[in-house]
Amino acid sequence: MTVRVAINGYGTIGKRVADAVQAQEDMTVVGVTKTRPTFEARLALEKGFDLFVAIRDNIPKFEASGLRVCGDLDALLGKCDVVIDCTPGKMGAQNLDLYKLAGVKSIFQGGEKHDLTGRSFNSLSNYGDNLGADHVRVVSCNTTGLTRTLYPLHRDIGIDKVYATMIRRGVDPNDDKKGPMNSIIPVLKVPSHHGPDVKTVIPGLDIDTTAVAVPTTLMHLHSVVVKLRKNASTEEVLDIWDRTPRVRFVSGEDGITSTSKIMEMARDMQTSRSDLMDIAVWKDGVHVIEGTLYYYQAIHQESDVVPENIDCIRAMFELTRNNMESILKTNMALMI
Amino acid sequence: MTVRVAINGYGTIGKRVADAVQAQEDMTVVGVTKTRPTFEARLALEKGFDLFVAIRDNIPKFEASGLRVCGDLDALLGKCDVVIDCTPGKMGAQNLDLYKLAGVKSIFQGGEKHDLTGRSFNSLSNYGDNLGADHVRVVSCNTTGLTRTLYPLHRDIGIDKVYATMIRRGVDPNDDKKGPMNSIIPVLKVPSHHGPDVKTVIPGLDIDTTAVAVPTTLMHLHSVVVKLRKNASTEEVLDIWDRTPRVRFVSGEDGITSTSKIMEMARDMQTSRSDLMDIAVWKDGVHVIEGTLYYYQAIHQESDVVPENIDCIRAMFELTRNNMESILKTNMALMI
Amino acid sequence: MTVRVAINGYGTIGKRVADAVQAQEDMTVVGVTKTRPTFEARLALEKGFDLFVAIRDNIPKFEASGLRVCGDLDALLGKCDVVIDCTPGKMGAQNLDLYKLAGVKSIFQGGEKHDLTGRSFNSLSNYGDNLGADHVRVVSCNTTGLTRTLYPLHRDIGIDKVYATMIRRGVDPNDDKKGPMNSIIPVLKVPSHHGPDVKTVIPGLDIDTTAVAVPTTLMHLHSVVVKLRKNASTEEVLDIWDRTPRVRFVSGEDGITSTSKIMEMARDMQTSRSDLMDIAVWKDGVHVIEGTLYYYQAIHQESDVVPENIDCIRAMFELTRNNMESILKTNMALMI
Amino acid sequence: MTVRVAINGYGTIGKRVADAVQAQEDMTVVGVTKTRPTFEARLALEKGFDLFVAIRDNIPKFEASGLRVCGDLDALLGKCDVVIDCTPGKMGAQNLDLYKLAGVKSIFQGGEKHDLTGRSFNSLSNYGDNLGADHVRVVSCNTTGLTRTLYPLHRDIGIDKVYATMIRRGVDPNDDKKGPMNSIIPVLKVPSHHGPDVKTVIPGLDIDTTAVAVPTTLMHLHSVVVKLRKNASTEEVLDIWDRTPRVRFVSGEDGITSTSKIMEMARDMQTSRSDLMDIAVWKDGVHVIEGTLYYYQAIHQESDVVPENIDCIRAMFELTRNNMESILKTNMALMI
Secondary structure: OOEEEEEEOOOHHHHHHHHHHHOOOOEEEEEEEEOOOOHHHHHHHHOOOOEEEOOHHHHHHHHHOOOOOOOEHHHHHOOOOEEEEOOOOOOHHHHHHHHHHHOOEEEEOOOOOHHHHOOEEOHHHHOHHHOOOOEEEEOOHHHHHHHHHHHHHHHHOOEEEEEEEEEEEOOOOOOOOEOOOOOOEEOOOOOOOHHHHHHOOOOOOOEEEEEEEEOOOOOEEEEEEEEEOOOOOHHHHHHHHHOOOOEEEEOHHHOOOOHHHHHHHHHHOOOHHHOOOOEEEEHHHOEEEOOEEEEEEEEOOOOOOHHHHHHHHHHHOOOOOOHHHHHHHHHHHHOO | OOEEEEEEOOOHHHHHHHHHHHOOOOEEEEEEEEOOOOHHHHHHHHOOOOEEEOOHHHHHHHHHOOOOOOOEHHHHHOOOOEEEEOOOOOOHHHHHHHHHHHOOEEEEOOOOOHHHOOOEEOHHHHOHHHOOOOEEEEOOHHHHHHHHHHHHHHHHOOEEEEEEEEEEEOOOOOOOOEOOOOOOEEOOOOOOOHHHHHHOOOOOOOEEEEEEEEOOOOOEEEEEEEEEOOOOOHHHHHHHHHOOOOEEEEOHHHOOOOHHHHHHHHHHOOOHHHOOOOEEEEHHHOEEEOOEEEEEEEEOOOOOOHHHHHHHHHHHOOOOOOHHHHHHHHHHHHOO | OOEEEEEEOOOHHHHHHHHHHHOOOOEEEEEEEEOOOOHHHHHHHHOOOOEEEOOHHHHHHHHHOOOOOOOEHHHHHOOOOEEEEOOOOOOHHHHHHHHHHHOOEEEEOOOOOHHHHOOEEOHHHHOHHHOOOOEEEEOOHHHHHHHHHHHHHHHHOOEEEEEEEEEEEOOOOOOOOEOOOOOOEEOOOOOOOHHHHHHOOOOOOOEEEEEEEEOOOOOEEEEEEEEEOOOOOHHHHHHHHHOOOOEEEEOHHHOOOOHHHHHHHHHHOOOHHHOOOOEEEEHHHOEEEOOEEEEEEEEOOOOOOHHHHHHHHHHHOOOOOOHHHHHHHHHHHHOO | OOEEEEEEOOOHHHHHHHHHHHOOOOEEEEEEEEOOOOHHHHHHHHOOOOEEEOOHHHHHHHHHOOOOOOOEHHHHHOOOOEEEEOOOOOOHHHHHHHHHHHOOEEEEOOOOOHHHOOOEEOHHHHOHHHOOOOEEEEOOHHHHHHHHHHHHHHHHOOEEEEEEEEEEEOOOOOOOOEOOOOOOEEOOOOOOOHHHHHHOOOOOOOEEEEEEEEOOOOOEEEEEEEEEOOOOOHHHHHHHHHOOOOEEEEOHHHOOOOHHHHHHHHHHOOOHHHOOOOEEEEHHHOEEEOOEEEEEEEEOOOOOOHHHHHHHHHHHOOOOOOHHHHHHHHHHHHOO
16 A cells, blocks of 8 residues: 655745655655645756645735646645645644545644644654554644653663753754744743643653743753662763664764764764754763763754655555564664 | 942943942042053043053053043052952952052952852842952852842742853943854853853842843843742842842833843943943743743843942941942942 | 923833933923823922823823823824834824924834834934934844944945844843743845835945844944955954944953843943943954954944934924034033 | 875865765866864765864874865875865955965956955856966855856846845854844845956846845845846846756746755655755846846755866866856756
């Protein structure tokens, strides 16, 4: 079976998921939507994707720009088995109704709340729970990052408590409108929403999070404190992560001293769009001190959820029932 | 008695301490040093301070710039009772020898280590321990900030453990050379030096800290987790801080959502140099949840240690034996 | 006569103009407006200003916040001779109607277009043209900056052509919402609106401008090329500016190498809010080469128009008929 | 003939030139040097390059890091026909002596001055002048950018005068040490060195430049004013650039409003390292007004000189005597 995938919202996440789907052998992109005739719409056509217009009234604008369109969102929904909803926040409920009406499955991103679908997904922690599901949310970039490093510790060592501080990038690199500039903005609601969100994919984990936004565009950085259930050495923790997919060590000693150095490494690795789909953990920043683990990790907010979307499709269509098989397949295809 | 104070290093901290000393009735500035004839040297003269040249060989450069100098550092040491060392890092040991040779007392800043003098100072937590002392270190801006909010909790409620993440400004506003730009740099050594440093002024406190540097110039921001020894409500904590000098509440609800908004508030308050010598705690960011306190505070790294230097002089010369009397006097004079 | 001044919009410009009016002996603030009960509203009350609510329906919100209000905008208009409109852009036309209806004079800021009132104002170049006028626009911070340095050259030497590139700060320091972050945004419309705007206060000047926005908050910087009508030496140009009010020299040789260094200088000067109402011209960046003058100047966008508003009031009420007399009076009162 | 190329300094430029050489059929990389065993040294080995140590005494450090090295710089010079010097500034004179002693040709980058070799190179403007040359400097990223757009106008229309303002990025993305942060730094020496530098590759051009540094990492932006010798329409200018290699139009109307949007476009184009070797000119920012041309262009400082280095090798070894043939070959191989 080749799953026919529609991308609703060909932006930061959508364009990456589209490329990732095309790189798999068991799924294919049948079309992408765009609301306005920007350079990203042109890009979709250059990549060979069929282009649909999310807002029907805007079709003439596309035609005026010389961009060939294949119809509106309804037309696209008629051709697909599943739609990946990559629209900006707050449209989830409305869109879910459309997808149900069209009789297609759907995947939402982490900007939507768990309650929208009642199902949240992480490839490592709960793939099996979503086998055959119809409407699922892939958790956010930050939640995905926390889950990738915390779940294996939770499973193999046990965790009493997690305190994590998220130092969040202000905006993505391609956003030239928003800030903050020269300012640090704390999220005054404590714990921040990230902690509860992790629990949607690691039930029972005791985690509290705080967050601040800072004037950078490249990556989020997490400073994490974990009270381990049983004592373990720094080496044991490193060993667990060494065996965990989509977790990559970097090292200050090698000159990788910051998020910008990590992104330089990704450019040198010649990844697609210079992305880093792995979570980067500073090996020389991991320290277990009297049963408490401290570590720093960096999250490439534009891309870490991309392979999770692919795995989620496989789970929903039961293309494979084993999460590691899907993870391996996805990683191979995406050269992660 | 009027204590005669010398400022060695009329830069970011030095120029502020000089103004603060002049505002007191029991001490006076007898001179300041500068190494090069910059606009800050000119400023010192305009303010009426006697100017001394830290590096004797540079005296001709000052004369060529038309700046009247009164001699070198030795000359200044001959006129003072105490020298406030505000020189850049790593010169402490060498300078301390000079001060001892000249037979004057000295105060160092937080860039130096505790071991230099064996004495660290915070107005609130250990004023009494430094009565009559000859050579003392005023702890750093971050340590001062942590001490101001943690010490009263430690004293009144008891603290089992503190985890604090420092989100540090990259450089001060007047430094146009250093970064980081568009990057987040973690301090991979864990715990960072801040935790042990707090223990030099609050012995016995169990505190671990992590730190990152971010691309801003205005303030450090701390995200702090405190496991309280005995349960206390959010209101009790707020009430303790409300009675603590040099801690000021700000509120996201009032529109103070970030470090840049705090600095705007300081400008509106018409403080000297738009500084904020208080530690700013977000009132609506303080939350006690099941015995664990979460809070955010912002530290104005250029100025929060200035009143501490004043109090330290009073302790060293036993101008008053009571810390609250000194704090009150200093605050009145500096309109804190 | 003491002119009764209302400030409609107690924000970045409004709060500065309010303080500046209070510092004069021939005018007084009778009230300020605010739309929401923020810390700036609280500040107005602390400063002793009567507070009015710009949006009548919001009065209960102020009362709920414990802020005493004296009425709505209409009430305020009933008490004043002139209103300084410091509301955000695009409300000019609507507000002008209100002011006319209330029978009060009004001053608008540079965010509004010349056509709104048909009158634009700069203290140096066209004070006399606005004697007794009823509704006037004080030109923007950038236009004010260009006019202060170009007008005296235009008058004393003659100018054939000006090319100026504005490197604009992204947002003001207290705005933690907008960008750009890590990006440079050109104004693709050429010439940018600044050139034509200068002609509203220096008729006949031939000037074209281009502009980019960059990720800073402190000041605009102008790189200016002037083809002089008759040859003049660098010294002659410096001499003209030396005699021009509200133009201040800074020097890279003194260590003032950037906009952040200029702002540090302003803090050291202990100006109100650390503002710099003067235009800063780099003395060692002024070069006449074969009849073409090159120079750099920096504009403190938050404050350079403040004294212009004061002078404009004097012109409109003919408190003095001579511009230099008003400029001198304003500068003395504001310690410029 | 296959030219054997050595890369001295495998950093920002060196690693890109190495990849570019490998992509050609008439040249090959015989080795690269590194001074310290960082992640870039590891990268060189992973790419299959022979690794040499620029500072012989550091060889043990490489071995301790498990990095296999093939010898020192002398060993590398013994194996190559030409060395591309990509070392940091100020080492040119010393290195040139080494290269001459070893009897190999050499190419320097724009950080060195014209006088070092007496020869400067741009593929478009003076390829023919450097046929068979032994030691040549490829001009800097900014000079290359200016030359690409100015030379064809100079040749086809004629230019009376150019005024250009360079708004320079503070540091490259991978530098997390330097600034400026929240500041604009003007180059007070006028004209800046860029103007004279352009004349080394376009003799006789009358150009004056000014420059400022701003807090971004992505690209330089130029605001250029050109007084054309004979009148030409905007369309004629666009038409000339449309036929010029390595000049690419972008458009604000398509949503490419800033340097960060251009870099996003490069990522979407899946270029190597997300680089943009073309100069980007905003099509809707090009305006001829009464014989004066205004335009904005953006320069990707990390990569625009890379194809120039390739063409320079071809000229020096007379692999082809025609510049357009080399440009075409290089562009094809690099997918420009």
